[in-house]
Amino acid sequence: MYLRYLEDLDTNGQQTASSDELAQLCGTTPAQVRKDLSFFGSFGKRGLGYPVHELTDQLRGILGLGHEWRVVIIGAGKIGAALANYRGFLQRGFRVVGVYDNSPEKIGQPWGEAIVRSMSDLARDVKQEDALIAVLAIPAEGAQDVVDMVVDAGIRAILNFAPTQIAVPPHVSLKSVNMAMELEGLSFALTNKGAA
Amino acid sequence: MYLRYLEDLDTNGQQTASSDELAQLCGTTPAQVRKDLSFFGSFGKRGLGYPVHELTDQLRGILGLGHEWRVVIIGAGKIGAALANYRGFLQRGFRVVGVYDNSPEKIGQPWGEAIVRSMSDLARDVKQEDALIAVLAIPAEGAQDVVDMVVDAGIRAILNFAPTQIAVPPHVSLKSVNMAMELEGLSFALTNKGAA
DNA sequence: CTACCTTTGTGAAGAATTTCACAAGCGACC
DNA sequence: GGTCGCTTGTGAAATTCTTCACAAAGGTAG
Numbered sequence: 001m002y003l004r005y006l007e008d009l010d011t012n013g014q015q016t017a018s019s020d021e022l023a024q025l026c027g028t029t030p031a032q033v034r035k036d037l038s039f040f041g042s043f044g045k046r047g048l049g050y051p052v053h054e055l056t057d058q059l060r061g062i063l064g065l066g067h068e069w070r071v072v073i074i075g076a077g078k079i080g081a082a083l084a085n086y087r088g089f090l091q092r093g094f095r096v097v098g099v100y101d102n103s104p105e106k107i108g109q110p111w112g113e114a115i116v117r118s119m120s121d122l123a124r125d126v127k128q129e130d131a132l133i134a135v136l137a138i139p140a141e142g143a144q145d146v147v148d149m150v151v152d153a154g155i156r157a158i159l160n161f162a163p164t165q166i167a168v169p170p171h172v173s174l175k176s177v178n179m180a181m182e183l184e185g186l187s188f189a190l191t192n193k194g195a196a
Numbered sequence: 197m198y199l200r201y202l203e204d205l206d207t208n209g210q211q212t213a214s215s216d217e218l219a220q221l222c223g224t225t226p227a228q229v230r231k232d233l234s235f236f237g238s239f240g241k242r243g244l245g246y247p248v249h250e251l252t253d254q255l256r257g258i259l260g261l262g263h264e265w266r267v268v269i270i271g272a273g274k275i276g277a278a279l280a281n282y283r284g285f286l287q288r289g290f291r292v293v294g295v296y297d298n299s300p301e302k303i304g305q306p307w308g309e310a311i312v313r314s315m316s317d318l319a320r321d322v323k324q325e326d327a328l329i330a331v332l333a334i335p336a337e338g339a340q341d342v343v344d345m346v347v348d349a350g351i352r353a354i355l356n357f358a359p360t361q362i363a364v365p366p367h368v369s370l371k372s373v374n375m376a377m378e379l380e381g382l383s384f385a386l387t388n389k390g391a392a
Numbered sequence: 393c394t395a396c397c398t399t400t401g402t403g404a405a406g407a408a409t410t411t412c413a414c415a416a417g418c419g420a421c422c
Numbered sequence: 423g424g425t426c427g428c429t430t431g432t433g434a435a436a437t438t439c440t441t442c443a444c445a446a447a448g449g450t451a452g
Contacts, residue, residue, distance in 0.1 A: 032409095046416070046417040065380065077281075159375075165197075173386060175381055190328060214400090242399050
């Protein structure tokens with residue numbers, strides 16, 4: 001989050017930013033900003049604030065955005081399309097090296113700059129292309145099986161959009177996004193606004 | 197999350213579920229399950245566990261899923277389409293009453309069961325249709341302006357997919373999902389696997 | 393009815409996170 | 423060079439969240 005706003009400031013030519021300013025942009029507190037950043041090092045100058053450009057570089061390094069990540073997208077549906085279309089995606093060094101689906105009418109179709117391939121090619125391609133990240137954009141049914149397969153093939157991180165719990169071995173990182181659940185959270189908030 | 201898995205169990209005809217079982221399904225601990233549920237009441241029977249069907253009902257009530265929520269989708273792009281297509285969406289009582297975009301070639305196009313309308317109709321429609329929830333699936337630029345407008349028109353909760361920080365008055369609930377940020381989290385995890 | 397197995401609900405302990413508050417450092421200005 | 427205003431970095435305090443551990447049931451079997 002800090003990186004996103006620091007990049008904006010950098011683009012605008014701003015030289016330094018105080019923890020107060022970053023906090024306002026990110027919707028947090030100055031103390032939080034300072035604690036967060038201090039975890040990784042001492043980037044600021046007292047009396048001045050943080051050097052915007054230098055800090056973006058540092059954060060990019062910390063986040064591991066210094067090189068290209070090879071990503072496979074599993075599921076050629078709307079969510080997969082939304083991700084592949086997203087400019088910020090490639091901008092940040094995430095390169096989509098393959099899109100996979102198992103519906104016959106989708107396989108072979110052009111899809112952005114790639115062509116949708118069969119799930120049966122997935123394991124082989126992951127190994128061959130050295131993809132380390134997989135985006136899972138398929139229905140809940142069978143999601144775990146697909147995960148097991150790609151983990152076996154060498155995938156080390158998974159971004160899961162399937163509305164189900166996924167289990168991975170400890171050497172694999174996992175993040176899940178569940179849109180329905182987010183909406184339900186809003187429903188709860190609306191319903192209990194008075195009580196809180 | 198509990199609701200999701202309880203529904204599955206209910207469909208399978210299971211009568212009761214222990215905190216242990218729920219914890220396994222949800223990827224958490226039995227103690228966590230019991231604390232979470234006990235916050236809202238005392239639903240279980242000692243020695244037996246939780247009554248599956250009754251608890252799903254209770255949770256639906258707590259989450260405010262007992263009635264229909266009227267939702268507008270702002271931005272007729274891929275993300276919006278993914279959401280509208282999502283079955284679990286309507287299933288959970290979220291009814292899309294309008295889709296809005298400001299690109300002339302999209303306005304008037306059919307879109308699922310609705311027709312894409314102009315953003316200039318948005319404020320009026322929100323009032324007329326009594327929509328309380330808005331899904332924001334547009335680029336970061338101008339997102340805040342759109343938010344201000346719909347909040348003014350009576351929207352009380354926003355699910356934001358625009359990759360930017362959004363400010364809302366205290367009576368409005370906000371959840372943000374940022375796919376690029378999730379991926380960067382994975383990049384960080386991969387980069388720092390050794391250190392941790 | 394009693395003994396025993398199971399599982400909840402919950403105070404208390406422990407861990408993690410956030411906020412506070414202030415010394416220390418930096419630059420600017422006279 | 424000294425003073426002053428500003429902002430960081432960080433221990434300590436406060437708060438929040440998670441885990442532990444066990445008494446209080448509910449059920450069952452004999």
